[in-house]
Amino acid sequence: MTYKNLLLEQPEPGIYLLTVNRPQALNALNAATLAELALAIAGIAADTAARVLLVTGAGDKAFVAGADISEMVECSADQAQAFSEKGMQVMHALEALPMPVIALVHGYALGGGCELALACDWIIASDRAVFGQPEVNLGIPPGFGGTQRLTRLVGRARALELITTARQVKAAEALAIGLVTQVVPVAELRDAGMTTARTIAAKGPDAVRLAKQAVHRGQDMSLANGCAYETAAFALAFATTDQREGMQAFLEKRAAKFNGH
Ligand code: CAA
Numbered sequence: 001m002t003y004k005n006l007l008l009e010q011p012e013p014g015i016y017l018l019t020v021n022r023p024q025a026l027n028a029l030n031a032a033t034l035a036e037l038a039l040a041i042a043g044i045a046a047d048t049a050a051r052v053l054l055v056t057g058a059g060d061k062a063f064v065a066g067a068d069i070s071e072m073v074e075c076s077a078d079q080a081q082a083f084s085e086k087g088m089q090v091m092h093a094l095e096a097l098p099m100p101v102i103a104l105v106h107g108y109a110l111g112g113g114c115e116l117a118l119a120c121d122w123i124i125a126s127d128r129a130v131f132g133q134p135e136v137n138l139g140i141p142p143g144f145g146g147t148q149r150l151t152r153l154v155g156r157a158r159a160l161e162l163i164t165t166a167r168q169v170k171a172a173e174a175l176a177i178g179l180v181t182q183v184v185p186v187a188e189l190r191d192a193g194m195t196t197a198r199t200i201a202a203k204g205p206d207a208v209r210l211a212k213q214a215v216h217r218g219q220d221m222s223l224a225n226g227c228a229y230e231t232a233a234f235a236l237a238f239a240t241t242d243q244r245e246g247m248q249a250f251l252e253k254r255a256a257k258f259n260g261h
Protein backbone atom coordinates (compact mmCIF):
# COMPACT_ATOMS: atom_id res chain seq x y z
CA MET A 1 0.00 0.00 0.00
CA THR A 2 1.20 3.52 -0.78
CA TYR A 3 0.74 6.33 1.71
CA LYS A 4 0.80 10.08 1.19
CA ASN A 5 2.27 11.04 4.55
CA LEU A 6 4.06 7.86 5.59
CA LEU A 7 6.76 5.53 4.34
CA LEU A 8 6.47 1.92 5.39
CA GLU A 9 9.45 -0.25 4.59
CA GLN A 10 10.82 -3.63 5.57
CA PRO A 11 14.60 -3.17 5.46
CA GLU A 12 15.07 -6.80 6.56
CA PRO A 13 12.69 -9.71 7.09
CA GLY A 14 10.61 -9.17 10.22
CA ILE A 15 11.80 -5.58 10.71
CA TYR A 16 9.46 -2.72 9.79
CA LEU A 17 10.55 0.91 9.50
CA LEU A 18 7.66 3.40 9.66
CA THR A 19 8.54 6.99 8.77
CA VAL A 20 6.21 9.95 9.23
CA ASN A 21 6.81 11.76 5.97
CA ARG A 22 5.66 15.38 5.95
CA PRO A 23 9.02 17.09 6.30
CA GLN A 24 7.64 20.36 4.92
CA ALA A 25 5.55 20.62 8.13
CA LEU A 26 8.20 18.97 10.34
CA ASN A 27 6.07 15.79 10.15
CA ALA A 28 3.21 17.38 12.11
CA LEU A 29 0.36 14.96 12.70
CA ASN A 30 -2.71 16.11 10.79
CA ALA A 31 -5.93 14.09 10.53
CA ALA A 32 -4.84 12.48 7.26
CA THR A 33 -1.54 11.33 8.77
CA LEU A 34 -3.30 9.92 11.84
CA ALA A 35 -5.66 7.98 9.56
CA GLU A 36 -2.71 6.58 7.61
CA LEU A 37 -0.91 5.69 10.83
CA ALA A 38 -3.99 3.75 11.97
CA LEU A 39 -3.99 1.78 8.69
CA ALA A 40 -0.25 1.11 8.75
CA ILE A 41 -0.32 -0.05 12.37
CA ALA A 42 -3.27 -2.37 11.65
CA GLY A 43 -1.34 -3.88 8.74
CA ILE A 44 1.75 -4.49 10.88
CA ALA A 45 -0.42 -5.99 13.64
CA ALA A 46 -1.83 -8.48 11.12
CA ASP A 47 1.62 -9.60 9.93
CA THR A 48 2.54 -12.61 12.06
CA ALA A 49 6.10 -12.47 10.68
CA ALA A 50 6.67 -8.95 12.09
CA ARG A 51 9.25 -8.97 14.89
CA VAL A 52 10.15 -5.32 15.51
CA LEU A 53 8.86 -1.91 14.43
CA LEU A 54 11.09 1.16 14.22
CA VAL A 55 9.29 4.51 14.07
CA THR A 56 10.95 7.69 12.84
CA GLY A 57 10.41 10.99 11.04
CA ALA A 58 11.54 12.19 7.60
CA GLY A 59 14.00 15.03 7.05
CA ASP A 60 16.91 16.11 9.20
CA LYS A 61 15.07 18.44 11.58
CA ALA A 62 12.22 16.66 13.28
CA PHE A 63 10.92 13.31 14.43
CA VAL A 64 7.46 14.89 14.67
CA ALA A 65 6.87 18.53 15.74
CA GLY A 66 3.44 17.83 17.20
CA ALA A 67 -0.15 17.68 16.16
CA ASP A 68 -0.88 19.96 13.22
CA ILE A 69 -1.57 23.40 14.67
CA SER A 70 -3.01 24.75 11.41
CA GLU A 71 -5.73 22.07 11.56
CA MET A 72 -6.50 22.70 15.23
CA VAL A 73 -6.62 26.48 15.31
CA GLU A 74 -10.34 26.74 14.43
CA CYS A 75 -11.47 23.55 16.19
CA SER A 76 -14.57 23.61 18.39
CA ALA A 77 -14.47 21.67 21.66
CA ASP A 78 -16.37 18.81 19.96
CA GLN A 79 -13.92 18.71 17.07
CA ALA A 80 -11.00 18.81 19.49
CA GLN A 81 -12.51 15.89 21.38
CA ALA A 82 -12.77 13.87 18.15
CA PHE A 83 -9.20 14.80 17.13
CA SER A 84 -7.80 13.81 20.52
CA GLU A 85 -9.75 10.55 20.44
CA LYS A 86 -8.34 9.74 17.01
CA GLY A 87 -4.80 10.50 18.21
CA MET A 88 -5.34 8.44 21.36
CA GLN A 89 -6.58 5.46 19.27
CA VAL A 90 -3.43 5.61 17.15
CA MET A 91 -1.17 5.79 20.23
CA HIS A 92 -3.04 2.89 21.88
CA ALA A 93 -2.83 0.79 18.70
CA LEU A 94 0.91 1.44 18.45
CA GLU A 95 1.44 0.57 22.10
CA ALA A 96 -0.69 -2.59 21.78
CA LEU A 97 1.33 -4.04 18.88
CA PRO A 98 2.57 -7.48 19.90
CA MET A 99 6.19 -6.82 18.89
CA PRO A 100 8.62 -4.27 20.43
CA VAL A 101 8.25 -0.79 18.95
CA ILE A 102 11.24 1.55 19.11
CA ALA A 103 11.19 5.28 18.35
CA LEU A 104 14.28 6.66 16.60
CA VAL A 105 14.28 10.38 17.41
CA HIS A 106 16.84 12.49 15.54
CA GLY A 107 15.42 16.00 16.04
CA TYR A 108 12.34 17.66 17.50
CA ALA A 109 9.83 15.40 19.25
CA LEU A 110 7.37 17.98 20.52
CA GLY A 111 3.76 17.75 21.69
CA GLY A 112 2.05 14.98 19.72
CA GLY A 113 5.52 13.99 18.47
CA CYS A 114 6.78 13.42 21.98
CA GLU A 115 3.54 11.54 22.64
CA LEU A 116 4.10 9.35 19.57
CA ALA A 117 7.59 8.52 20.84
CA LEU A 118 6.19 7.82 24.31
CA ALA A 119 3.66 5.37 22.84
CA CYS A 120 6.61 3.34 21.52
CA ASP A 121 8.18 0.82 23.90
CA TRP A 122 11.37 2.81 24.18
CA ILE A 123 13.22 5.65 22.52
CA ILE A 124 16.70 5.75 21.01
CA ALA A 125 17.72 9.39 20.49
CA SER A 126 20.36 11.15 18.46
CA ASP A 127 22.56 13.71 20.17
CA ARG A 128 20.46 16.38 18.39
CA ALA A 129 17.09 15.20 19.72
CA VAL A 130 14.87 17.71 21.54
CA PHE A 131 11.83 16.61 23.50
CA GLY A 132 9.03 18.65 24.98
CA GLN A 133 5.34 19.08 25.64
CA PRO A 134 4.90 22.70 24.52
CA GLU A 135 1.09 22.63 24.41
CA VAL A 136 0.62 25.19 27.19
CA ASN A 137 2.36 27.72 24.92
CA LEU A 138 -0.67 27.26 22.64
CA GLY A 139 -3.24 27.49 25.41
CA ILE A 140 -4.00 23.76 25.54
CA PRO A 141 -2.84 20.75 27.58
CA PRO A 142 -1.35 17.68 25.85
CA GLY A 143 -3.99 15.66 23.99
CA PHE A 144 -2.41 12.44 22.70
CA GLY A 145 -1.49 10.88 26.07
CA GLY A 146 1.42 13.04 27.23
CA THR A 147 0.04 13.70 30.71
CA GLN A 148 -0.26 9.95 31.25
CA ARG A 149 2.70 8.30 29.50
CA LEU A 150 5.30 10.95 30.34
CA THR A 151 4.23 10.76 33.99
CA ARG A 152 4.50 6.97 34.04
CA LEU A 153 7.96 7.14 32.47
CA VAL A 154 9.69 10.00 34.32
CA GLY A 155 7.51 10.44 37.42
CA ARG A 156 4.84 12.97 38.37
CA ALA A 157 7.07 15.85 39.48
CA ARG A 158 9.28 15.83 36.38
CA ALA A 159 6.33 15.34 34.04
CA LEU A 160 4.42 18.23 35.59
CA GLU A 161 7.47 20.48 35.54
CA LEU A 162 8.02 19.76 31.84
CA ILE A 163 4.35 20.00 30.84
CA THR A 164 3.53 23.19 32.79
CA THR A 165 6.68 25.09 31.76
CA ALA A 166 6.85 23.70 28.18
CA ARG A 167 10.60 23.41 28.76
CA GLN A 168 12.54 21.58 26.07
CA VAL A 169 14.74 18.64 27.02
CA LYS A 170 17.88 17.85 25.04
CA ALA A 171 19.26 14.36 24.50
CA ALA A 172 21.65 14.24 27.48
CA GLU A 173 18.94 15.27 29.94
CA ALA A 174 16.45 12.90 28.28
CA LEU A 175 18.90 10.07 28.96
CA ALA A 176 19.47 11.19 32.55
CA ILE A 177 15.75 11.25 33.38
CA GLY A 178 15.00 7.92 31.68
CA LEU A 179 13.00 9.38 28.82
CA VAL A 180 15.32 7.67 26.33
CA THR A 181 17.40 4.52 26.74
CA GLN A 182 20.34 5.44 24.50
CA VAL A 183 21.87 8.47 22.79
CA VAL A 184 23.99 8.05 19.66
CA PRO A 185 25.51 10.44 17.10
CA VAL A 186 22.86 11.43 14.58
CA ALA A 187 24.61 9.63 11.71
CA GLU A 188 24.46 6.37 13.67
CA LEU A 189 20.82 6.50 14.73
CA ARG A 190 19.39 4.22 12.07
CA ASP A 191 22.20 1.70 12.51
CA ALA A 192 21.62 1.71 16.27
CA GLY A 193 17.93 1.01 15.68
CA MET A 194 18.67 -1.74 13.18
CA THR A 195 21.23 -3.37 15.49
CA THR A 196 18.70 -3.51 18.32
CA ALA A 197 15.98 -4.70 15.94
CA ARG A 198 18.19 -7.52 14.62
CA THR A 199 19.04 -8.59 18.15
CA ILE A 200 15.34 -8.85 19.02
CA ALA A 201 14.41 -10.51 15.72
CA ALA A 202 16.88 -13.31 16.46
CA LYS A 203 15.12 -14.26 19.73
CA GLY A 204 12.17 -16.56 20.18
CA PRO A 205 9.22 -14.54 18.79
CA ASP A 206 6.67 -15.93 21.23
CA ALA A 207 8.99 -15.30 24.15
CA VAL A 208 9.45 -11.67 23.09
CA ARG A 209 5.70 -11.22 22.57
CA LEU A 210 4.79 -12.83 25.90
CA ALA A 211 7.37 -10.71 27.72
CA LYS A 212 6.07 -7.50 26.16
CA GLN A 213 2.49 -8.42 27.01
CA ALA A 214 3.39 -9.20 30.62
CA VAL A 215 5.24 -5.89 31.07
CA HIS A 216 2.40 -3.88 29.53
CA ARG A 217 -0.52 -5.66 31.22
CA GLY A 218 1.31 -5.80 34.54
CA GLN A 219 1.61 -2.00 34.66
CA ASP A 220 -2.13 -1.70 35.25
CA MET A 221 -2.25 -4.50 37.85
CA SER A 222 -1.24 -5.05 41.45
CA LEU A 223 2.18 -6.70 41.86
CA ALA A 224 0.49 -9.97 42.86
CA ASN A 225 -1.76 -9.99 39.77
CA GLY A 226 1.13 -8.97 37.53
CA CYS A 227 3.23 -11.84 38.86
CA ALA A 228 0.32 -14.25 38.29
CA TYR A 229 0.09 -12.93 34.72
CA GLU A 230 3.81 -13.57 34.30
CA THR A 231 3.40 -17.14 35.54
CA ALA A 232 0.71 -17.72 32.90
CA ALA A 233 2.96 -16.23 30.19
CA PHE A 234 5.89 -18.38 31.37
CA ALA A 235 3.76 -21.52 31.26
CA LEU A 236 2.39 -20.68 27.82
CA ALA A 237 5.92 -20.50 26.44
CA PHE A 238 6.37 -24.14 27.38
CA ALA A 239 3.63 -25.03 24.91
CA THR A 240 5.87 -23.83 22.04
CA THR A 241 8.53 -25.76 20.17
CA ASP A 242 10.79 -22.69 20.44
CA GLN A 243 11.13 -23.32 24.20
CA ARG A 244 12.46 -26.82 23.52
CA GLU A 245 14.72 -25.51 20.78
CA GLY A 246 16.09 -22.65 22.91
CA MET A 247 16.90 -24.87 25.87
CA GLN A 248 18.16 -27.79 23.77
CA ALA A 249 20.44 -25.43 21.84
CA PHE A 250 21.90 -24.15 25.13
CA LEU A 251 22.57 -27.68 26.34
CA GLU A 252 24.11 -28.65 22.99
CA LYS A 253 26.24 -25.46 23.01
CA ARG A 254 24.89 -24.21 19.67
CA ALA A 255 22.87 -21.22 18.48
CA ALA A 256 19.10 -21.68 18.70
CA LYS A 257 17.04 -21.74 15.50
CA PHE A 258 13.66 -20.34 16.45
CA ASN A 259 10.70 -20.83 14.13
CA GLY A 260 8.02 -18.83 15.93
CA HIS A 261 5.97 -21.81 17.08
N1 CAA B 1 1.84 22.02 13.19
C1 CAA B 1 1.78 22.54 11.95
N2 CAA B 1 2.85 23.00 11.29
C2 CAA B 1 4.04 22.92 11.91
C3 CAA B 1 4.18 22.40 13.19
C4 CAA B 1 3.01 21.91 13.84
N3 CAA B 1 3.04 21.34 15.05
N4 CAA B 1 5.48 22.48 13.57
C5 CAA B 1 6.13 23.04 12.54
N5 CAA B 1 5.27 23.31 11.52
C6 CAA B 1 5.56 23.93 10.24
C7 CAA B 1 5.78 25.42 10.38
O1 CAA B 1 4.56 26.12 10.41
C8 CAA B 1 6.60 25.69 9.16
O2 CAA B 1 5.76 25.77 8.04
P1 CAA B 1 5.98 26.92 6.91
O3 CAA B 1 7.36 26.63 6.35
O4 CAA B 1 4.87 26.66 5.94
O5 CAA B 1 5.93 28.23 7.62
C9 CAA B 1 7.46 24.45 9.00
O6 CAA B 1 6.79 23.43 9.74
C10 CAA B 1 8.85 24.61 9.57
O7 CAA B 1 8.74 25.03 10.92
P2 CAA B 1 9.49 26.32 11.50
O8 CAA B 1 9.71 27.34 10.44
O9 CAA B 1 8.72 26.76 12.72
O10 CAA B 1 10.89 25.68 11.92
P3 CAA B 1 11.89 26.20 13.04
O11 CAA B 1 13.15 25.42 12.84
O12 CAA B 1 11.97 27.66 13.07
O13 CAA B 1 11.23 25.73 14.41
C11 CAA B 1 10.10 24.20 15.89
C12 CAA B 1 11.09 24.36 14.71
C13 CAA B 1 10.74 24.74 17.17
C14 CAA B 1 9.85 22.69 16.04
C15 CAA B 1 8.80 24.96 15.58
O14 CAA B 1 8.34 24.58 14.30
C16 CAA B 1 7.69 24.70 16.55
O15 CAA B 1 7.73 25.23 17.65
N6 CAA B 1 6.67 23.91 16.15
C17 CAA B 1 5.48 23.69 16.94
C18 CAA B 1 5.78 22.77 18.11
C19 CAA B 1 4.53 22.59 18.93
O16 CAA B 1 4.01 23.53 19.52
N7 CAA B 1 4.03 21.34 19.01
C20 CAA B 1 2.85 21.02 19.75
C21 CAA B 1 1.64 21.06 18.86
S1 CAA B 1 0.13 20.90 19.75
C22 CAA B 1 -0.02 19.23 20.07
O17 CAA B 1 0.81 18.44 19.71
C23 CAA B 1 -1.25 18.84 20.83
C24 CAA B 1 -1.29 17.42 21.26
O18 CAA B 1 -0.72 17.03 22.27
C25 CAA B 1 -2.09 16.48 20.53
